[in-house]
Amino acid sequence: MNEAVALKPAHAIAPIRTRLAVTVLGFGTLAVVTCLIAPLVGSTHISLARAFDRSIPFAENVDAQIFFVARLPRVLSGALVGAALAAAGVVFQALLRNPLATPFTLGVSAGASLGAMLVIIFGLTVSVGPFSAVPLASFAGAAVATAIVYWLATPYRKAMSTAVLLLAGVTLNSFFSALIMFVQYVADFAQAYRAARWLMGDLDVGTFQPIVAALPLVVIAFALFALLPSALNVLSLGPDAAATRGVDVVKAQRIAFFSASLATSAAVSLAGPIGFVGIVVPHLVRLMVGVDHRIVLPASALFGAAFLVACDLGARTVLAPVEIPVGVVTALIGGPFFLWLLVRRS
């Protein structure tokens, strides 16, 4: 495969702008189509004409309520969370130069989970603006975890050591997981069960409010992602190689670390730690479009959105009226699909 590319004359490879345009158009269409189809399908049959009929009062219009209260917030949060986790996965994999890195590798999700557990189990009910207690606490937990890992892995004004970063993250993950287990253990049945359910991930938010709360954070993270792709291409070769190519390694690493942590925190605070999106989607996308981060990053965000919305569609329809936790579906679909692609390629 690589030989074939190398043998081609240079002018045969389309310029990056064309490739980017084609990829974004392709994956963008997929994401948009998925997001348009998903709200039309569900465990109940609804009439679209009736759902959009303004002459029926909203309070009496069951079809409209299913569409606007149940399905639309769910699809939007799926798209937002899927895009954030997939893009964060790409950034973490490049930053840590490790194909097994996920948005949850550095303890961000464990911190978020611990925050959420504490609120669920001790029944705290603080809220700030559009954030209700559980998202707020999980975001705070993620921020604490991010700060600890950053503090541990960053010598003053020097490049982060990926090895230290990885070890600090993995250790923090185990430490927080132990605390989570402890908190669950001392909690009573109902609370422990509720907490366990939160850990499986859930996109059925029911209102737009939590989405509105998470959206600005994701937007900031994506604005920072936009600065990154070229730097990530070089960073994935290693900090020394990056420095020789004129990349400000310290700055690029920090932007990458904070933006990916921010995206992950926002996603987890909205929907709980939904696994597999952040590792499977980047790899699937790389298998389809190559390894250039200028293309992989936007493509992963779009494909991640489509992937999670589709998984959630499965979660809410396959066994209706009983639902499967969406995290179970992402792993069930993503795992075998990923293995199949892996085997086919090798």
Added chain:
Amino acid sequence: MAAGSKKLIVALLLIVVCFGAAGGAQQRRIVSLVPALTEMLFAIGAGPQVVGVGSFDAFPPEVSKLPKVGALLDPDTERILSLRPTLVIIYGSQTSLQDQFARAGIGTYLYRHGGIATIFQTMRELGDTTGTRAQADRVVRDLESRLQAVRARVRDRPKPRVLLVIDRQPKTLRGIYASGGRGFLHEMLEIAGGRNVFADVDRESVQPSHETLIARAPEVIIELQAEGMIAPADAGGEKALWSTMSSLPAVRTGRVHVLTGQYLVVPGPRLAQAAETLARTLHAEAFR
């Protein structure tokens, strides 16, 4: 005189025989990890035999004086053994614990989760085990007649479609657990003159999405809260959360009820009281 003393001797003998039977074969030292079964033991008169209870046991008040020995996830085997029990009541899934006690020569009674019939069956079995069968039968008959009375009260009333919420995250409508079409909560709801909107789901609990809730269109929503889950002051706010689904008939007619009390969710001898509360909530006019 002779006849009188003969009678006295017979009576004394009878007393000795009775107490002998209770004290020797059936008087036990019981540790119960299961709150519902602890309640049953006290209800059928075997309370004095209980020497230890689970961490979550709170009823009857007598249990507060007894040693707490863990529960489903954290049974304190040492503590249990130190109480020298002859019978330990554990959850059906605690099989390794059962083996442990078997090796120690201690009998176990496994709790089975089920419907009202299972609850009554359990009470009778506990009666056999503890030598209190007669009182167990009386308690069961009493509960049956109370349930029958509830059923009769609401018989001619229209049966509303009810969503029975067992649990959810406070302050949001996420993570809702509702009663499915199996188990004692479902049966109590039907006795109390309601039709469960999830009667067709052959499971004890359902986690409905917003979509399913809107589609099932319950006419009444009853939330059961064990004590301490929601502060009474917050009950109004918790009810108001439902207004986001304004198409639900229950929301439009204001028939959303938050009921608080451990007795509502414990599958034990207070279930008739729970059924009465449900019936009063659903059919207030039938109790005037």
